[in-house]
Amino acid sequence: MTGAGRLREGLVGLALAAGSTAAALAAPTPSHGDAGLAAAPAPTIEQTTTLARTSAPPIGPTWDDDAALPAHADDVVDYTLHATLDPALHTVRGSGTIVWRNRSVVPVHEIWLHLYLNAFKNERSVFLREPVGFGRGGGGVSEFGYIDVKSLVARELDGADLLRGAERTSPGDPDDETDVRVPLPREVEPGATLTLDVAWESRLPSLVERTGHAGTFYLVGQWFPKLARLERDGRWAHFPFHHLAEFYADFGAYDVTLDVPAGYVVGATGTSTAPEAPAPTGRSVTRWVQRDVHDFAWTAWDHFEQHAADVDGVAVRVLAPPGYGAAVAREIETVRFGLRRFGERFGRYPYPVLTVVHPPDGADEAGGMEYPTLITTGGAWWEPRSLRRIEAVTLHELGHQWFYGLVASDELTHPFLDEGLNSYAEQVALTEWLGPGTLASLPGLELGDAELRRAAAVAVGHDDPVAQPASAFVTGRDYGGLVYARTATIFATLAGTYGQAPVMRALGRYARRFRWEHPTPADLVGAVREVVGEEAAANLEAALFDRAWVDYVAVAATSRRRTTAAGLFDRAGKRETATATKSADGGFEGWALIQRHGTLSLPVDIELRGRDGSVERVRWDGRGRSTRVTWTGPSELATAVVDPDARVLLDEDRTNDAVRAAGHAPASRAFEHALYLAEVGLAAAMP
Numbered sequence: 121m122t123g124a125g126r127l128r129e130g131l132v133g134l135a136l137a138a139g140s141t142a143a144a145l146a147a148p149t150p151s152h153g154d155a156g157l158a159a160a161p162a163p164t165i166e167q168t169t170t171l172a173r174t175s176a177p178p179i180g181p182t183w184d185d186d187a188a189l190p191a192h193a194d195d196v197v198d199y200t201l202h203a204t205l206d207p208a209l210h211t212v213r214g215s216g217t218i219v220w221r222n223r224s225v226v227p228v229h230e231i232w233l234h235l236y237l238n239a240f241k242n243e244r245s246v247f248l249r250e251p252v253g254f255g256r257g258g259g260g261v262s263e264f265g266y267i268d269v270k271s272l273v274a275r276e277l278d279g280a281d282l283l284r285g286a287e288r289t290s291p292g293d294p295d296d297e298t299d300v301r302v303p304l305p306r307e308v309e310p311g312a313t314l315t316l317d318v319a320w321e322s323r324l325p326s327l328v329e330r331t332g333h334a335g336t337f338y339l340v341g342q343w344f345p346k347l348a349r350l351e352r353d354g355r356w357a358h359f360p361f362h363h364l365a366e367f368y369a370d371f372g373a374y375d376v377t378l379d380v381p382a383g384y385v386v387g388a389t390g391t392s393t394a395p396e397a398p399a400p401t402g403r404s405v406t407r408w409v410q411r412d413v414h415d416f417a418w419t420a421w422d423h424f425e426q427h428a429a430d431v432d433g434v435a436v437r438v439l440a441p442p443g444y445g446a447a448v449a450r451e452i453e454t455v456r457f458g459l460r461r462f463g464e465r466f467g468r469y470p471y472p473v474l475t476v477v478h479p480p481d482g483a484d485e486a487g488g489m490e491y492p493t494l495i496t497t498g499g500a501w502w503e504p505r506s507l508r509r510i511e512a513v514t515l516h517e518l519g520h521q522w523f524y525g526l527v528a529s530d531e532l533t534h535p536f537l538d539e540g541l542n543s544y545a546e547q548v549a550l551t552e553w554l555g556p557g558t559l560a561s562l563p564g565l566e567l568g569d570a571e572l573r574r575a576a577a578v579a580v581g582h583d584d585p586v587a588q589p590a591s592a593f594v595t596g597r598d599y600g601g602l603v604y605a606r607t608a609t610i611f612a613t614l615a616g617t618y619g620q621a622p623v624m625r626a627l628g629r630y631a632r633r634f635r636w637e638h639p640t641p642a643d644l645v646g647a648v649r650e651v652v653g654e655e656a657a658a659n660l661e662a663a664l665f666d667r668a669w670v671d672y673v674a675v676a677a678t679s680r681r682r683t684t685a686a687g688l689f690d691r692a693g694k695r696e697t698a699t700a701t702k703s704a705d706g707g708f709e710g711w712a713l714i715q716r717h718g719t720l721s722l723p724v725d726i727e728l729r730g731r732d733g734s735v736e737r738v739r740w741d742g743r744g745r746s747t748r749v750t751w752t753g754p755s756e757l758a759t760a761v762v763d764p765d766a767r768v769l770l771d772e773d774r775t776n777d778a779v780r781a782a783g784h785a786p787a788s789r790a791f792e793h794a795l796y797l798a799e800v801g802l803a804a805a806m807p
C-alpha cells in the first residue's frame with residue numbers, strides 16, 4: 121500500500137513522512153504459546169531482524185531477461201470458495217475447500233490460520249491497540265467486524281472436526297483473535313496433502329485500512345480463513361494482524377464464486393468465468409479464477425462504472441464512480457506505461473487481467489492498496505493534471521504486482537523488501553515517464569518523488585535501522601520514513617554512486633530469480649553484490665541493517681597567486697636568499713578540504729569552481745575521513761562543492777556541501793540555495 125492511499129493527505133511521500141506520532145505502544149513480540157510444541161519455534165523479532173550474513177547463492181545473468189522465467193508458481197495451497205454478500209448486515213457467508221500441501225521437510229502436527237478480520241472485532245485486538253498514524257485507520261472503527269469459522273473438517277483425517285482443539289487466540293496475546301493454532305489429530309507427512317472443508321461468516325467493518333464498507337461500496341480483503349505459510353524448515357510464519365504490517369502467504373490457485381445482490385458490479389482477483397450454477401432471482405453471481413497468486417480480494421458497488429483497455433494482451437478493467445472519466449483515462453495511461461516498464465525491468469506481467477478500483481468519495485481508505493491482479497487507486501475527479509497524485513499512486517500500486525505479488529517476501533518481517541523496493545521502482549519509473557517534476561514544480565526546482573522521499577528519509581534520521589519487522593516500528597512516521605522513504609533513498613544513492621543501470625539490473629535479476637518465491641534480504645544483497653559489486657553490497661547492508669549514514673562537508677577552500685618559492689637555496693656553491701615573487705604565468709594555486717562524517721563510505725565527486733567560470737572535477741573514493749584537493753589554474757578558486765550532482769541522496773545535510781574560497785565572493789550557488797529552500801519548505805510542511 122502507500123501512505124498516499126489516503127489521498128486527501130496530499131503528495132505522495134510527504135504523507136509517508138507525516139504519519140501521526142500518537143502514543144507509542146510497544147508492539148507485542150510474537151511468541152510461541154505452547155511449550156509442548158517445541159519442534160517449530162515461532163518467529164520472534166530478535167530472530168527476524170538479523171540478516172543472516174551469509175553470501176546469497178549466485179543468481180547469474182540468466183535472469184537478465186525473461187527466457188528462464190518459470191511458467192507457474194509451486195502450487196502449495198488452493199482455495200475453492202463460495203461467498204454470499206448481504207449488504208443489509210454487511211456480512212459475507214462463505215464455504216469451500218482448501219487443499220494444502222506440506223512442502224516442508226518435516227511432518228506437520230498443526231496448522232495456523234490467519235483470521236485477519238478479527239483485527240476489527242474489538243479494541244483489544246493487536247491491530248486496534250497499536251499506535252495509529254501513517255494516514256490510515258486513524259479514525260478507528262465505527263462498526264466492528266469479525267470472522268467466525270463455523271466448521272473446519274479435514275478429509276484425510278477421518279473427517280475430524282479441527283475446530284474443537286483450535287486455540288482461538290494468538291499465543292502470547294490472549295486478547296487477539298487473528299492468529300489461530302489448529303492442532304491436527306495425526307501428522308501430515310512432507311509431500312502429503314490436507315483437504316479442508318470450511319464454512320465461515322465474516323462481517324465487514326466500516327472501511328478501515330484496506331477492507332470494509334462505506335455506504336454500499338465494499339472492498340473485501342482479508343475476508344476468508346487463510347493458511348499461514350509453512351517455511352521449508354517446518355516453521356509456520358504466522359503472526360497476529362499488526363497495524364503497520366501486511367501479509368505473507370503461499371502461492372496457489374483460487375476459484376471463487378461471489379454471490380451479490382443484482383445491480384452490484386463486482387471486481388476481483390483473477391479472470392471472470394462462467395459460474396457453475398445460474399444466479400437465483402435478484403442475485404448476481406460471478407466466478408473468478410486465478411492460479412499463481414497468494415491472496416484474493418474483491419470489490420462490489422452498485423454504482424461502479426466499468427472501463428476497459430487492452431495493454432499488450434492484458435485485459436485492464438477500471439471500476440470507478442460515475443463522472444471519473446478523466447481520472448480513469450489517466451489511470452489507464454499509467455497502467456499502460458507501468459505494465460511495460462516494470463515488465464521490461466522486473467520480468468513480464470504473467471496474468472491475463474488487471475483490475476484497477478477507484479473507490480468513491482468517502483471510501484478514501486480503500487484507495488492505495490494492492491492485491492494480486494487487483495489494485496486500488498484514488499484521487500478527485502477534478503484533480504489537476506499538474507498534480508500527479510493519480511499517476512503516482514496508480515504506478516506505486518501497480519509496482520506491487522512485482523514487489524510483494526510475484527516476489528512474495530514476508531511483508532511483516534521485512535517490509536522494506538516490498539514497500540521500500542517498490543517505492544524505488546515507482547519513483548524511477550515515474551521520473552522516466554513524467555520528468556523530474558513528477559509531483560510539483562517550484563521556481564528553480566522541480567520536485568519529484570525522489571526529493572520528497574529523500575527529505576523524509578533524512579528527517580526520520582538514522583537512529584533506527586530500516587530493516588525491522590513492521591510490528592517493531594513505534595510510529596507510522598518512522599515506518600513511512602524508514603521503510604518507504606529511506607529504502608528508496610538508499611537505492612537512489614547506490615544508483616547515483618555506482619550507476620542506475622547496474623542497480624536496476626541487480627533488481628531485475630532479484631525479481632526474476634525469485635518470482636513466485638519468498639526471498640530474504642540476503643537474496644537482495646546477494647543480487648546487488650553480484651551485479652554492482654562488493655562495495656555497493658556492503659554499503660547497502662550497512663544502510664539497511666546498521667543505521668549507517670553519511671554527511672559530506674566542504675570544510676574550507678583557498679587559493680592564492682602562484683609565486684616562486686621563498687627561502688634559502690644553495691646554487692653553484694653559493695647560498696642565496698630568495699623572496700617570493702609572482703610567477704610569470706600569473707596562475708593561481710590552492711586547495712579544498714572535504715570531510716566525510718558518518719559510517720557509509722561512498723565514492724563522490726568534488727567540484728572546484730574558479731572565478732573565471734572554469735570547473736574541475738575529481739572523484740574521491742570516500743574511504744578516508746577527509747581529502748584535500750589541489751587547485752591550479754589561471755583563476756582564483758571561488759567555490760568547492762562536494763557531490764555537485766547530488767547523487768548521494770542519503771547525505772544528511774546538503775547545506776554544508778559547498779564552501780566559498782577564503783576571502784572571495786561565492787560563485788553562483790543557486791543550486792545549493794534551491795535545495796536548501798526546498799528542504800526548509802518540506803520541513804515546514806511536515807509535522
Ligand SMILES: [Zn+2]
Binds near residue numbers: 122
Ligand atoms: Zn506500497
